[in-house]
Amino acid sequence: MNIYGIMAIYKFEMARTKRTLVQSIVAPVITTSLYFIVFGAAIGSRIDQVAGVSYGAFIVPGLIMLNLLTHSISNASFGIYFPKFVGTVYEMLSAPISTLEVVLGYVGAAASKAVLLGIIILITASFFIDLQIAHPFVMMVFILLTALSFSLFGFILGIWADNFEKLSVVPMLLITPLVFLGGSFYSTDMLPEPWQSISHFNPVLYLVSGLRWSFYEISEVSVLVSLASILIFMFGCLAVVYYLFKTGYKLRG
Amino acid sequence: MEVQQQAILRVRDLNKTYSDGFQALKNINLEIQKGEIVALLGPNGAGKTTLISVICGIVNLSSGEVSVNGYDIIKDFRKTRAMIGLVPQELTTDSFESVFNTVAFSRGLFGKPPNSAHIEKVLRSLSLWDKKDNMIMTLSGGMKRRVLIAKALSHEPTVLFLDEPTAGVDVSLRKDMWEIVRGLKAEGVTIILTTHYIEEAEEIADRVGVINNGEMILIEEKDKLMQKLGKKQLILDLRDSLSEIPAKFADYNLELSADGGQLIYTFNTRGDRTGITSLMDDLKSEQIAFRDLNTTQSSLEDIFVNLVEESS
Numbered sequence: 001m002n003i004y005g006i007m008a009i010y011k012f013e014m015a016r017t018k019r020t021l022v023q024s025i026v027a028p029v030i031t032t033s034l035y036f037i038v039f040g041a042a043i044g045s046r047i048d049q050v051a052g053v054s055y056g057a058f059i060v061p062g063l064i065m066l067n068l069l070t071h072s073i074s075n076a077s078f079g080i081y082f083p084k085f086v087g088t089v090y091e092m093l094s095a096p097i098s099t100l101e102v103v104l105g106y107v108g109a110a111a112s113k114a115v116l117l118g119i120i121i122l123i124t125a126s127f128f129i130d131l132q133i134a135h136p137f138v139m140m141v142f143i144l145l146t147a148l149s150f151s152l153f154g155f156i157l158g159i160w161a162d163n164f165e166k167l168s169v170v171p172m173l174l175i176t177p178l179v180f181l182g183g184s185f186y187s188t189d190m191l192p193e194p195w196q197s198i199s200h201f202n203p204v205l206y207l208v209s210g211l212r213w214s215f216y217e218i219s220e221v222s223v224l225v226s227l228a229s230i231l232i233f234m235f236g237c238l239a240v241v242y243y244l245f246k247t248g249y250k251l252r253g
Numbered sequence: 254m255e256v257q258q259q260a261i262l263r264v265r266d267l268n269k270t271y272s273d274g275f276q277a278l279k280n281i282n283l284e285i286q287k288g289e290i291v292a293l294l295g296p297n298g299a300g301k302t303t304l305i306s307v308i309c310g311i312v313n314l315s316s317g318e319v320s321v322n323g324y325d326i327i328k329d330f331r332k333t334r335a336m337i338g339l340v341p342q343e344l345t346t347d348s349f350e351s352v353f354n355t356v357a358f359s360r361g362l363f364g365k366p367p368n369s370a371h372i373e374k375v376l377r378s379l380s381l382w383d384k385k386d387n388m389i390m391t392l393s394g395g396m397k398r399r400v401l402i403a404k405a406l407s408h409e410p411t412v413l414f415l416d417e418p419t420a421g422v423d424v425s426l427r428k429d430m431w432e433i434v435r436g437l438k439a440e441g442v443t444i445i446l447t448t449h450y451i452e453e454a455e456e457i458a459d460r461v462g463v464i465n466n467g468e469m470i471l472i473e474e475k476d477k478l479m480q481k482l483g484k485k486q487l488i489l490d491l492r493d494s495l496s497e498i499p500a501k502f503a504d505y506n507l508e509l510s511a512d513g514g515q516l517i518y519t520f521n522t523r524g525d526r527t528g529i530t531s532l533m534d535d536l537k538s539e540q541i542a543f544r545d546l547n548t549t550q551s552s553l554e555d556i557f558v559n560l561v562e563e564s565s
Contacts, residue, residue: 005363
């Protein structure tokens with residue numbers, strides 16, 4: 001195994017974060033704080049508890065999930081798209097490194113950054129609410145699996161995209177609406193039919209629900225179903241990545 | 254007993270057809286020995302970069318076989334790619350990285366453990382050491398080209414591909430590059446370069462290959478190629494102009510200049526007899542006197558242009 005190759009990609013990607021610290025870390029933290037001020041303090045103070053949890057606390061898992069998803073995707077997609085865009089991808093394609101190793105480098109770095117961000121948001125949340133985490137281990141499992149799966153998804157997006165518009169259209173037009181409609185800021189019980197039933201087709205609901213269970217032991221679907229869905233999604237993405245490298249899709253002519 | 258040199262690169266019946274149906278390489282066969290410098294010449298779009306890209310693993314081959322030091326580039330890609338360094342044609346660099354870091358990145362990517370001493374040696378040999386902490390975006394085009402060479406040498410390759418290494422660089426830098434290439438050859442590195450500059454091939458290559466329309470028209474030792482296909486001309490400045498070439502000289506390959514003041518004799522360097530002595534004797538017997546004479550030899554460029562025109 002080309003350990004040095006994996007480390008080179010990983011370190012390169014992490015160094016990129018250091019260069020763009022404001023965009024990568026500071027901006028999401030400020031945005032999250034604004035969510036807490038607006039939803040948690042201003043609007044939340046006029047909302048009763050949701051499923052026995054204060055509204056400010058209720059939205060924490062949703063906010064973490066929102067950031068995990070968007071940043072996993074953007075980190076990984078940009079990580080592989082940019083070398084394609086500037087042409088430096090030639091080096092990776094001509095290096096003695098396998099598909100799995102490339103994925104470990106790029107996706108590992110993107111997921112690490114997303115997990116780090118998730119933890120920072122958790123710490124930020126603790127300044128605004130009285131934070132309780134019923135199952136910290138399960139929480140970490142959900143955060144890790146979500147970051148990994150959506151980093152893989154972002155990696156696929158980065159290979160598929162051949163312009164910056166395509167790169168941003170999926171997170172903007174697909175992921176953000178799914179997160180907002182996936183019970184991040186409300187319980188789907190609060191929705192009228194048929195929206196309540198329709199929302200069960202939203203995969204993000206399962207992620208938010210699973211993560212929320214790890215905090216407050218309340219969920220909209222079984223935690224095992226949540227876990228199974230994220231695993232299925234992750235292996236699906238892995239299969240697609242393997243196929244892309246095997247065929248050279250949009251990478252090797 | 255003659256010791257046979259070991260081929261470091263073997264290409265057998267290589268074909269590449271892109272998804273749009275364009276056949277970029279047609280049945281390419283090529284064998285390159287250890288320590289050689291081979292220049293691949295060809296007009297734009299001839300297939301030179303595609304050939305390099307296939308060998309390096311950037312482009313998938315359609316059919317055929319390629320091996321590096323006996324290892325197949327697909328089955329044993331780790332071994333073959335670890336042996337190869339590639340300097341691409343385009344100045345593709347990570348603008349925001351420092352010179353040292355980008356070279357260290359390349360070394361790691363190619364599976365080698367960190368080795369600051371080696372990177373320092375490479376950077377010093379390319380006059381880049383004092384720029385090691387500079388961001389690549391602040392460097393000139395020539396310096397960026399050197400950075401690409403440093404990246405390609407970071408993992409100590411035994412085969413180096415240089416795709417248009419001196420495209421767009423000034424004359425002095427071009428000569429520096431040639432020195433670098435000669436230095437690498439002295440260290441035992443096999444070098445395959447593509448170039449538009451015939452002068453470059455003439456200056457540094459041991460063998461020259463000519464590619465046109467995806468076909469390898471020929472590959473030959475440079476000196477033999479010059480000897481085989483090169484023509485020489487003897488130009489005689491006549492004391493008295495002639496209106497026509499006398500009948501006695503019908504067997505000679507002679508031309509008369511438009512003003513009748515010069516006789517031009519074209520002869521082949523490959524022949525044992527050039528015919529110059531008998532021409533001189535016949536000129537004397539016909540009392541055709543000349544004031545001056547000089548000879549010209551066709552350059553590799555002339556040979557290249559003729560070959561490409563013939564194959565087209």
